[in-house]
Amino acid sequence: MNISSEFIKDGISPLQRKKFGNEFQWGVSVSAYQIEGAHDKDGKGLSIWDVFTNKKGKVFNNQNGNIACDFYHRSSDDLQLIQQLSIPNFRFSISWPRILPQGTGQVNAMGIAYYDRLIDECLSLGIEPWVTLYHWDLPHALELKGGWTNRDIVSWFVDFVAICVQQYGDKVKNWMVLNEPMVFTGAGYFLGVHAPGRRGMSNFLPAAHHAVLAMAEGARTIRAICPQANIGTTFSCSHIEPYSNKEKDILAAKRVDALLNRLFIEPTLGLGYPTQDLPALRKIEKYILANDDKLMKFDFDFIGIQNYTREIVKHSYFTPYLRASIVKATKRKVPTTLMNWEVYPSSIYHILKKYDAYEGIKKIYITENGAAFTDYANDDGSVEDHHRKEFLQNYLKELLKAKEEGVKVEGYFIWTLKDNFEWAEGFHPRFGIIYVDFKTQQRTIKASGWWYKEFLEETNRME
Numbered sequence: 001m002n003i004s005s006e007f008i009k010d011g012i013s014p015l016q017r018k019k020f021g022n023e024f025q026w027g028v029s030v031s032a033y034q035i036e037g038a039h040d041k042d043g044k045g046l047s048i049w050d051v052f053t054n055k056k057g058k059v060f061n062n063q064n065g066n067i068a069c070d071f072y073h074r075s076s077d078d079l080q081l082i083q084q085l086s087i088p089n090f091r092f093s094i095s096w097p098r099i100l101p102q103g104t105g106q107v108n109a110m111g112i113a114y115y116d117r118l119i120d121e122c123l124s125l126g127i128e129p130w131v132t133l134y135h136w137d138l139p140h141a142l143e144l145k146g147g148w149t150n151r152d153i154v155s156w157f158v159d160f161v162a163i164c165v166q167q168y169g170d171k172v173k174n175w176m177v178l179n180e181p182m183v184f185t186g187a188g189y190f191l192g193v194h195a196p197g198r199r200g201m202s203n204f205l206p207a208a209h210h211a212v213l214a215m216a217e218g219a220r221t222i223r224a225i226c227p228q229a230n231i232g233t234t235f236s237c238s239h240i241e242p243y244s245n246k247e248k249d250i251l252a253a254k255r256v257d258a259l260l261n262r263l264f265i266e267p268t269l270g271l272g273y274p275t276q277d278l279p280a281l282r283k284i285e286k287y288i289l290a291n292d293d294k295l296m297k298f299d300f301d302f303i304g305i306q307n308y309t310r311e312i313v314k315h316s317y318f319t320p321y322l323r324a325s326i327v328k329a330t331k332r333k334v335p336t337t338l339m340n341w342e343v344y345p346s347s348i349y350h351i352l353k354k355y356d357a358y359e360g361i362k363k364i365y366i367t368e369n370g371a372a373f374t375d376y377a378n379d380d381g382s383v384e385d386h387h388r389k390e391f392l393q394n395y396l397k398e399l400l401k402a403k404e405e406g407v408k409v410e411g412y413f414i415w416t417l418k419d420n421f422e423w424a425e426g427f428h429p430r431f432g433i434i435y436v437d438f439k440t441q442q443r444t445i446k447a448s449g450w451w452y453k454e455f456l457e458e459t460n461r462m463e
């Protein structure tokens with residue numbers, strides 16, 4: 001389907017920035033391990049991803065982030081590109097082992113200096129930094145002590161957060177505590193397909209509970225050091241629908257929704273874990289100590305929603321714990337991205353409505369949305385990724401619909417600035433609005449990037 005022509009057919013004029021309002025925040029997101037490279041430079045310690053990618057067969061073609069986009073050495077040039085595209089907000093993460101090579105203890109002055117420069121350069125270019133404190137690159141030294149399964153991680157993490165906020169808090173106003181706790185605990189500690197590659201409920205449940213505690217304690221630490229900071233945390237969310245109207249599929253969809261969309265937000269809001277709809281979670285109680293109900297709560301200024309797709313769910317006797325399975329988009333013969341995720345723009349609308357309905361959520365930013373496709377650079381240097389452009393416009397159209405219905409959505413960040421290391425998938429799914437030739441490190445702005453620039457500059461032209 002040609003999505004642009006659908007726009008015209010609907011009688012909807014091309015998306016206009018001004019419809020989102022002047023306060024709406026526009027940005028682009030990245031994460032440290034996926035772009036920085038320099039994995040052993042200037043005193044950085046090993047992260048669990050450095051170790052995981054070294055194990056054969058864990059990542060597509062045994063690729064790793066040792067060099068990635070070499071952002072560590074090319075940050076100035078990449079920030080210039082952000083400025084060239086008129087993108088006002090840049091979301092990036094701080095690598096914990098670059099600041100604390102052993103996870104705790106000795107601080108690495110060169111790591112501190114690197115992010116200090118990065119933040120200063122953002123500010124001098126008029127780009128607002130949005131900092132994520134944990135985007136999955138746990139110091140390996142801490143994984144050797146149990147990583148997220150060890151309750152001590154809450155105090156290890158809080159110490160790291162305090163160092164960052166004391167260091168950069170006078171310059172950084174917007175902080176996100178964790179990136180997608182469901183993904184790093186689910187893929188990393190239950191399925192074993194992400195670092196550190198552990199499996200099973202006995203790893204997943206304590207990791208999940210400690211992530212919930214770290215999320216709130218980390219936020220309290222920021223608040224204590226910088227009372228004025230805009231504090232959030234980000235969640236992966238997919239709109240869930242049952243495969244049929246049969247009760248067993250409806251219940252299966254509820255279980256998956258509880259796991260993917262509710263497990264981490266609800267304890268934060270003081271609602272506890274969604275064990276009623278997902279009985280397999282009950283064993284998490286084993287890890288909950290006396291005062292934890294209070295410690296799990298935090299009144300976030302905003303939550304970051306990261307949405308890419310929807311999932312269709314059906315009952316399955318064969319899936320342990322969940323008794324549910326996802327009906328793959330490829331089987332449903334629907335349009336997909338290179339990740340085999342369904343292109344389903346109204347997913348973002350439904351998810352926004354769902355989260356907006358929670359009492360206690362003050363403000364929502366879409367901190368990630370985007371798509372991977374097979375992109376290539378033409379001989380004339382252009383990258384014609386019109387499919388991505390259409391994808392972004394159609395999701396934004398759905399976001400706008402939710403906003404116009406009163407949903408408190410105040411910002412949107414594209415995933416991602418440039419093609420990078422896509423975790424277990426390696427380098428082949430290209431998500432960027434800037435193309436990266438990984439042999440030469442040359443950057444080329446894609447058609448989607450030029451579109452974003454034009455879109456963002458519209459207000460200036462119209463005022």
Ligand code: GAL
Pocket residue numbers: 031034179180183236306368415422423431
């Ligand atoms: C998110 C993650 C990002 C990026 C993106 C695309 O789950 O936060 O790091 O990989 O998905 O898959």
